[in-house]
Amino acid sequence: MDILTWGRNPWDQAILTHISWDLLWASLFAGVAFLVAHASYMVFSAHRKRHAAETDAMEAARVDLPVRIVRHSLPARVFHWVMAAAMFTLLATAFLPIAGIRFPWVTWHWVAGLVLTGSILFHIVHATVWLDFWSIWVGPRDVPELKAEVLRELGHDVPGPRPGKYPLGNRLYHLAIVATALAVVASGLFMMVRIRTPFVTRNPYLFSDATWGVTYVLHGMAGVGLVGLVIAHVYFAVRPDKWWITKSMILGWITRRQYLEHHDPDRWAAH
Amino acid sequence: MAVIRDVMPAFELFQPASIDDAQAVLNRYGADAWVLAGGLDSLDWLKDRIKRPQAVVDLGGIPELKGIRPREGGLEIGAMTTLSEVVRHPVIRERYAILLDAAEAAASPQIRNQGTLGGNVSQDTRCWYYRAGWPCYRAGGNICYADTPDAINREHAILDASRCVAVNPSDTAPALLALDAQMVVRTADGGERVVAAEDYFVGPAIDITRMTVLEPGDLLTAIRLPGAWAGARFYFEKVRDRQVWDFALVSVASAMVMDAGGGGSAIERARIAVNGVAARPLRLRAVENLVRGRPRNEATAVVAANLAIEGAQPLRFNAYKVPLMRNLVKRAIRGVEATTWTS
Numbered sequence: 001m002d003i004l005t006w007g008r009n010p011w012d013q014a015i016l017t018h019i020s021w022d023l024l025w026a027s028l029f030a031g032v033a034f035l036v037a038h039a040s041y042m043v044f045s046a047h048r049k050r051h052a053a054e055t056d057a058m059e060a061a062r063v064d065l066p067v068r069i070v071r072h073s074l075p076a077r078v079f080h081w082v083m084a085a086a087m088f089t090l091l092a093t094a095f096l097p098i099a100g101i102r103f104p105w106v107t108w109h110w111v112a113g114l115v116l117t118g119s120i121l122f123h124i125v126h127a128t129v130w131l132d133f134w135s136i137w138v139g140p141r142d143v144p145e146l147k148a149e150v151l152r153e154l155g156h157d158v159p160g161p162r163p164g165k166y167p168l169g170n171r172l173y174h175l176a177i178v179a180t181a182l183a184v185v186a187s188g189l190f191m192m193v194r195i196r197t198p199f200v201t202r203n204p205y206l207f208s209d210a211t212w213g214v215t216y217v218l219h220g221m222a223g224v225g226l227v228g229l230v231i232a233h234v235y236f237a238v239r240p241d242k243w244w245i246t247k248s249m250i251l252g253w254i255t256r257r258q259y260l261e262h263h264d265p266d267r268w269a270a271h
Numbered sequence: 272m273a274v275i276r277d278v279m280p281a282f283e284l285f286q287p288a289s290i291d292d293a294q295a296v297l298n299r300y301g302a303d304a305w306v307l308a309g310g311l312d313s314l315d316w317l318k319d320r321i322k323r324p325q326a327v328v329d330l331g332g333i334p335e336l337k338g339i340r341p342r343e344g345g346l347e348i349g350a351m352t353t354l355s356e357v358v359r360h361p362v363i364r365e366r367y368a369i370l371l372d373a374a375e376a377a378a379s380p381q382i383r384n385q386g387t388l389g390g391n392v393s394q395d396t397r398c399w400y401y402r403a404g405w406p407c408y409r410a411g412g413n414i415c416y417a418d419t420p421d422a423i424n425r426e427h428a429i430l431d432a433s434r435c436v437a438v439n440p441s442d443t444a445p446a447l448l449a450l451d452a453q454m455v456v457r458t459a460d461g462g463e464r465v466v467a468a469e470d471y472f473v474g475p476a477i478d479i480t481r482m483t484v485l486e487p488g489d490l491l492t493a494i495r496l497p498g499a500w501a502g503a504r505f506y507f508e509k510v511r512d513r514q515v516w517d518f519a520l521v522s523v524a525s526a527m528v529m530d531a532g533g534g535g536s537a538i539e540r541a542r543i544a545v546n547g548v549a550a551r552p553l554r555l556r557a558v559e560n561l562v563r564g565r566p567r568n569e570a571t572a573v574v575a576a577n578l579a580i581e582g583a584q585p586l587r588f589n590a591y592k593v594p595l596m597r598n599l600v601k602r603a604i605r606g607v608e609a610t611t612w613t614s
Contacts, residue, residue: 007410
């Protein structure tokens with residue numbers, strides 16, 4: 001399997017052109033393999049959940065909390081679904097033609113790319129000004145939580161710590177999606193200079209052939225990476241045990257019981 | 272420009288005697304197989320060493336692919352029928368004269384004796400950046416060298432460009448669109464697919480690396496001309512740099528049926544196609560709709576011609592194609608004798 005595609009420019013220099021499309025199938029395979037492996041583990045493993053009686057006791061002790069706890073504000077939800085629509089459009093317009101389903105994809109692709117760019121800019125401002133910016137990021141302070149989560153997954157009854165607003169897996173996924181999405185958006189915005197759009201005058205000579213090659217490879221790598229990441233995201237979104245999180249992204253709230261069962265109120269409130 | 276060398280790279284040559292045998296070879300080699308019809312486009316590619324197939328499948332020995340026969344009120348022309356045979360055929364001369372005009376406009380008599388109708392419609396673009404072997408979009412790369420600020424793009428596209436600005440070089444293609452021809456394709460799995468000529472050609476927006484719908488393993492076996500446009504009023508004109516042996520800068524083909532009830536002065540229906548302006552021959556549907564029911568005169572021709580060029584985006588050196596196409600469409604509708612040229 002090739003990873004990169006090379007060509008020779010008019011000056012007979014070897015230049016990168018783009019990634020090998022074999023990587024699309026590799027990413028698809030990796031995403032599905034993860035899905036099967038995780039689903040199998042969840043069926044057969046002894047991962048530890050909080051006992052119902054424990055949650056009952058916590059709920060009885062915290063009747064002061066509202067019945068519905070707001071998890072995602074309306075602007076945050078609108079951003080999420082706009083970004084999701086843009087992402088699916090981008091992936092479909094990028095990879096369906098490679099898979100043999102041919103249609104005029106270029107305009108749809110860059111328009112969806114601009115929508116994604118706009119939604120990310122909105123998200124950065126919104127998260128910085130109106131949300132608890134650091135609650136989604138991971139750092140050294142999360143090592144105890146990582147250790148506790150791993151032990152729970154291995155069947156051990158570990159008291160804490162539990163997640164704040166976002167589970168650790170959620171935060172790690174966010175980190176991965178930030179890196180790949182920023183790579184794909186930044187490279188994609190430069191690539192728009194090579195096509196006809198109403199926004200910029202075409203300038204194929206903005207970069208050297210070698211730099212353009214790296215830009216195309218970066219865009220392709222991030223793109224196929226997103227295929228695997230999106231498969232994983234959709235998988236977790238539709239898993240029955242995670243459906244309460246998905247529902248909160250639609251309705252905006254979770255129940256008091258879900259809040260107490262899955263989160264550490266002190267850590268959520270502390271951030 | 273690529274330097275043509277005398278010796279081609281080695282390949283396996285297959286000369287099957289049937290379509291089934293040809294497809295067996297094509298399926299065995301997949302994308303590494305090359306279909307050879309008349310060889311006039313192929314040999315350039317092979318001698319330039321830009322295309323390096325492992326296997327070349329010469330269709331010249333397959334009788335099923337040759338000849339012109341009547342079919343359901345029209346004609347079926349084998350894909351390996353030479354352009355000269357098309358030109359000489361009495362039924363084509365009598366009922367489908369537009370195809371005769373188009374085939375006769377192709378290249379030189381020697382080339383028409385060797386070149387086939389199937390090859391003429393399936394030939395690759397003549398963009399010299401692409402044919403020089405540079406890694407452009409069409410060759411699988413990430414740039415169009417013809418659409419750069421200092422590119423020499425006098426012969427390139429003014430319409431329907433999507434990253435690549437190459438044009439389709441076929442002379443017979445617009446005539447086949449005007450005749451509503453059907454392309455018979457034997458698919459790699461042995462099935463048969465009949466595609467309208469309009470849909471046989473693929474633009475870069477759909478697939479930037481191909482000119483036609485043919486996938487590896489597919490064969491164009493025949494071209495069917497329906498009876499619906501037989502004997503219509505035809506017009507074909509090809510404008511080129513030299514009047515012999517040259518590719519079209521712009522060509523136009525039209526078929527018109529006049530309204531018998533209205534004294535024959537109004538256009539009942541029309542099909543109009545142009546080539547040399549985009550990566551595929553373009554059927555001008557908007558123009559066809561506009562002229563339907565209108566008198567065939569200068570006023571109709573002018574309005575239609577202006578409509579035809581809407582959306583044209585010339586490159587640095589091919590702005591001349593816009594008035595050229597407008598005038599050719601005008602002539603195709605009004606007729607050459609009474610049409611004035613405008614710049």
